């Protein structure tokens with residue numbers, strides 16, 4: 222089998238000298254499926270590879286391996302010969318003050334030390350991803366908090382770096398009068414506090430995407446730009462995007478991180494045009510260090526928004542600002558997206574997430590139970606994980622229902638109880654497709670309301686609960702995103718849907734009536750879906 226090192230030698234031999242010169246200090250890092258990762262010493266070289274050399278490099282690699290190979294370029298400053306010389310000189314003179322400029326972030330992940338690549342002999346940073354891929358045991362581990370430990374993310378506040386400063390130059394600790402308060406910045410970043418790397422379970426289905434996400438968060442704008450994560454609904458793309466945001470913010474003081482779904486980006490853009498506030502819009506998305514943009518497939522067919530996003534992308538990329546994108550499909554399958562955008566997505570690293578295997582599903586349930594303080598014995602977790610196989614959101618929903626049912630009946634969570642609850646939730650045989658209109662129709666008729674009531678603005682108690690239950694069921698039983706669900710309910714904001722989801726989860730374990738309503742409605746909706 223061809224080895225990447227050999228193939229790279231062939232690449233070098235096959236290029237004309239003027240092109241080869243760009244690769245003198247490059248290094249092939251690893252081959253993951255059809256992506257060859259290549260490290261270069263600086264951003265400028267990366268730009269040359271991405272724009273000028275890419276077609277020839279990919280052609281020669283494709284010929285060598287006999288299958289389609291694409292490259293992703295990462296910056297590893299230690300490949301710069303001048304830097305090596307400097308570092309060698311420093312090593313020869315140990316009495317000199319240590320040179321930090323090219324070191325990795327010294328602070329570890331607030332919860333668990335991230336196991337990183339052994340440092341080069343010259344002390345330079347190596348992307349975490351390589352060792353995580355070659356030996357999964359090396360992937361950063363963010364274990365469950367020990368029951369006896371204080372919440373670990375509050376432990377040992379790591380010294381932070383100022384964003385834009387070289388790695389290792391430590392910013393002064395926050396002194397209580399920052400220009401922007403932590404809460405404000407958090408609000409602006411719009412990150413869900415629950416979606417962190419600590420709460421993300423790593424398995425073979427997501428190891429590559431996770432390792433790349435950690436590498437990107439540790440060296441934003443440097444490791445892989447853009448990073449694109451794709452996979453089916455409910456497999457953790459949004460979770461990883463938020464986790465990157467949190468980790469960047471914990472490593473770099475003042476880093477401007479912004480998470481946005483593509484639907485919100487589109488709506489924001491339309492409103493900005495309508496209100497003549499284009500420059501404000503542009504500032505919001507271009508004056509950031511890390512832009513996390515979710516569900517990019519939503520831009521398909523939206524020509525003007527794509528145009529705007531294209532310019533946002535270019536501005537950020539040219540300024541070495543990190544862009545992370547999620548999509549429900551591989552970029553080449555985003556057929557209604559302009560070529561120039563798809564093309565740019567391929568400049569960086571594309572990682573996919575697959576449905577988790579049984580062990581990972583069990584581990585996810587275990588972690589979820591621990592973080593939500595839900596008690597469920599191992600055989601019940603295993604049973605749920607066996608029953609719900611594809612969507613992690615559904616997996617979590619099943620755990621919540623089982624524990625809610627037990628708490629309402631003041632019964633322990635055991636296998637027979639889990640069997641009863643899941644029998645209705647997950648019918649045998651093929652999975653029927655549930656739509657938002659089915660959910661809304663069934664909910665309206667169950668509560669004696671109309672669809673207009675569900676979409677309207679009345680806040681009477683019954684109506685609010687019915688609306689929230691319908692939103693909760695849309696979240697659990699369909700693949701619709703938060704903004705899409707909001708749209709279905711009279712153009713409500715995605716935060717309203719998030720609130721409804723949380724509220725119903727809580728009420729299900731507190732009020733039997735709500736639990737019964739949700740269960741009955743689920744049965745009716747699934748029954749209807751099976752008939753279609």
Ligand SMILES: Nc1ncnc2c1ncn2[C@@H]1O[C@H](COP(=O)(O)OP(=O)(O)OP(=O)(O)O)[C@@H](O)[C@H]1O
Pocket residue numbers: 416420421422423427452453454455456457458459460461549585588613614617700701702
């Ligand atoms: N590896 C994981 N470990 C722990 N929880 C996970 C993992 N993957 C997904 N989840 C959880 O599953 C739920 C769904 O994940 P998420 O919303 O990130 O999926 P998604 O791929 O973005 O889906 P969609 O495309 O529908 O938006 C979330 O609650 C998330 O925390």
